[in-house]
Amino acid sequence: MKTKTVARIKDVSIMLIDDAEKLVPIKPICQALEVNYSSQLEKIKSDEILGSTVPLRGIVAADGKEREMACIPFKLVFGWLFTINPKNVKAEAKEQIIKYRLECYNALFNYFTDQGEFLEQKQKALEKQLEEVERLRVDYSDQKKLLNEARKTLNDIKEMTFEEWQMDKRQLALDFPN
Numbered sequence: 001m002k003t004k005t006v007a008r009i010k011d012v013s014i015m016l017i018d019d020a021e022k023l024v025p026i027k028p029i030c031q032a033l034e035v036n037y038s039s040q041l042e043k044i045k046s047d048e049i050l051g052s053t054v055p056l057r058g059i060v061a062a063d064g065k066e067r068e069m070a071c072i073p074f075k076l077v078f079g080w081l082f083t084i085n086p087k088n089v090k091a092e093a094k095e096q097i098i099k100y101r102l103e104c105y106n107a108l109f110n111y112f113t114d115q116g117e118f119l120e121q122k123q124k125a126l127e128k129q130l131e132e133v134e135r136l137r138v139d140y141s142d143q144k145k146l147l148n149e150a151r152k153t154l155n156d157i158k159e160m161t162f163e164e165w166q167m168d169k170r171q172l173a174l175d176f177p178n
Contacts, residue, residue, distance in 0.1 A: 023071035033097065034090035041070055043083070050080055078104070
């Protein structure tokens with residue numbers, strides 16, 4: 001089982017256990033934030049989503065000894081951290097928690113509003129491109145007619161005989177006003 005440091009909080013390494021699924025021990029995070037580990041573990045276990053994801057894993061602790069620790073999947077750590085109430089942490093960690101929660105609010109806002117902005121811009125681009133395609137289709141149709149007329153004239157010129165040319169040359173051309 002490999003471990004990897006994914007974050008540091010107040011000189012405490014937050015480790016990622018890289019086995020079949022990536023897991024993060026809860027206790028070192030609680031200690032670093034100076035929040036009550038037992039109450040956080042109970043809160044996690046009673047959560048509809050997090051509760052079913054808390055396995056115990058043997059972890060090498062900071063003192064080098066292996067201990068069983070409750071873990072949660074790495075992909076859920078950020079959501080759990082968001083639920084920590086700044087009122088429940090010591091004064092030294094309160095500012096970090098508030099800053100983190102604000103970043104989460106901003107990330108959620110950006111995720112959901114950026115998607116709407118993307119769809120709006122995509123729709124405008126689609127409408128503009130559809131207009132351009134239609135304009136080019138009409139231009140192509142007009143140019144195709146002109147090309148066909150030019151080919152017909154070219155073929156008429158190719159097929160013209162000397163005799164036809166002579167007869168045409170002798171014709172009197174009169175321009176009548178419309």
